[in-house]
Amino acid sequence: MHAEHSTHGHDHAHNPNLQHHFMDMPHQQEASTLGMWIFLVTEVMFFGGMFLAYIVYRTWYYQGFAEASHHIDLFWGGFNTVVLICSSLTMALAVRAAQLSNRRGQIINLILTIVLGAVFLGVKGIEYAAKFRDNVVPGRNFEWHGTDAVGAQIFYSLYFMLTGLHAIHMIIGIGLMLVILWMAWRGRFDASYYGPVEISGLYWHFVDIVWIFLFPLLYLIGRHAPLTF
């Protein structure tokens, strides 16, 4: 601590956002971006465990999975997919605005991203409410009128785990965006320092991509052919 000032041998003025153990801003930026990518690798493995369970049970209980998949509302799933793709666009525009030192652009695009994320969660709430109304929540008076109640219950178990954990990631993402918005509001980001916007953006895009996989896996099983009961 005491020797801190003598440890930096550089002559140029310091960016106040540079932490003491990095050489310069690009060094710090590279490290934090790499760190986020590695974190996203862990997220892939985290969701990967559930995708493995999905593959196994979809193979075992195809009939139940297809029946249950026909029962969930394709409209809201498709709507939410569009919402999330739009939010990825506004997120990318927010990062671009930060790189161009455009404070107004950051604020507008971050607000749009947050609003789109909130719309997604609201729609998810509507869908969840329908599941509770139709008694297709596993472990809670599960009723099934198709042929494969066991398979359908496992489908809904995975449905709630996958979409629930995805929704938790969305909530964390919105919290993250609120912090970034507050920092952008105070003019913290410009062309020389935009790392937090960029790595939060990486996280946001990752959560979007998870949904891009979840939508076909959960909503589109056997939709190409009418289901025979």
Next chain:
Amino acid sequence: MNSAHAPVASTTPPVNYLNATHGIKSWLLTKDHKRIALLYLVSITLFFGLGGLFAGLVRLELLTPQSDLLQPETYNKAFTLHGVVMVFFFLVPSIPAVLGNWLLPVMIGAKDLAFPRINLLSWYLYIIGGIMTLAAIVSGGVDTGWTFYPPYSTSSPTHVVLAGLGVFVAGFSSILTGLNFIVSVHRMRAPGLAWFRLPLFVWSHYATSLIMILGTPVVAITILLLAAERVFGLGIFDPARGGDPVLFQHLFWFYSHPAVYIMILPAMGVMSELVAAFSRKNVFGYSFVAFSSMGIAVLGFVVWGHHLFVSSQSAYMGLIFSILSMLVAIPSAVKVFNWTATLYKGSISWDAPMMYAIGFIGLFTIGGLTGVFLAVMGIDVHVHDTYFVVAHFHYIMVGGAIFGYLGGLHYWWPKITGKLYNEYWARASAFIIFVGFNLTFFPQFIVGYLGMPRRYAMYPPEFQVLNVMSTAGATVLAVGYTLPLIYFLYSLVKGAPAPANPWGAKGLEWTIPSPPPTENFLVTPVVTEPAYNYNPGREVEVAGR
């Protein structure tokens, strides 16, 4: 400071990382990797004591064939908590979070890890996970075994969810440590420190970190699915609801087998440092040892099926997993042979860290070779779930990981604390631990081969002699573990001040004062030579004797 009167005062700076700031807040909110390592050291030691206590209960119960000291239900909780605490709260974080945290930035010539705040967060996550598991213990314990296998774990009346979520949270602490290490090794190396100049300790921690970030999330989601099954009644692993308990085993061992390498790889990194320093030679075949760490990390991910030889896995799949498991012997043997070759014509000194290192080579070889036995399906079916398996993995976990941890702790103690410990007692305790360890676990190979199953409070009377030997050994081991606690603590109070390089060893950590200043290096070092650039034949005077 107090070192002003000592003959080596010039090497001990008045202001170092230990006394730069004062107060409990300066420790609990520190971002200094060295202080975080010490936070880990204290908390890990406490958990080691707790895990050891449960091990003691297990061994005491097994003194007699009847279930007399503990009821079978209590016994089930004792071995479960021994496993949960030792695996998730001691072995997995031990070397990486204490020695790795302290040394990795120093060895790569950096002022800190890439993400100091995340490093502190990882300690808090470890503590939160630990408190959750402690709460599960205090409120009645868990009795599923540390593996949490369903369907029993979905119906057990004990606190599976709380203990499981404790492990879940602690897992994130491990992920963040791995993430920090990987980014630091990639981005924070000092000028001139090329990959093949890195100390092998850094290579092994890099390999360990890869396993941490790829494996830990899988066990996290597995435990979360199990918890959701218990709390919300989802049907994923419970066969009564159409689920598959074998899927749990696959997911669990996809992490938990590589987790064995999370425990042993850092110890192997310590070994390379010790063998080089105490035989005053470059590690034989440096690049082979470095690549063997990566090889173990990669192969570790494709062998999990050998835990499922008797779990309805097909014989063909068993065959493939059997062959893949045997392949792990190759990089492991590369390390053992190369350490042994390093000793050849070396100038060997028998300081306490070296005693642990030599102990490690022998015990790890026994543990590793019995692992090859177990990879053979025919033998595995015979000794599956017997004490043979228990003895095998304790030779790796205790004879390997703990010997590496203790050896490293002795080797770097003067650097970490700036104090010299009592060498006589250190050697005595290394010897006692070696004897106690073998007395505890070697009889278990025999009793397991004779057919004594693990995880039972009772056993046939003909196994009593071997079990008494094992319990006697555990007592000796407990004495051996207590001694370092005493003389390390004593050294903090009365120990002589340590010079910067008490062993005359190579490596960036020995070029800075003991204990170093908060920012490690006052001037960023420039590395111009390979690691372990010892000069054989030239005797180096070693201080402290």
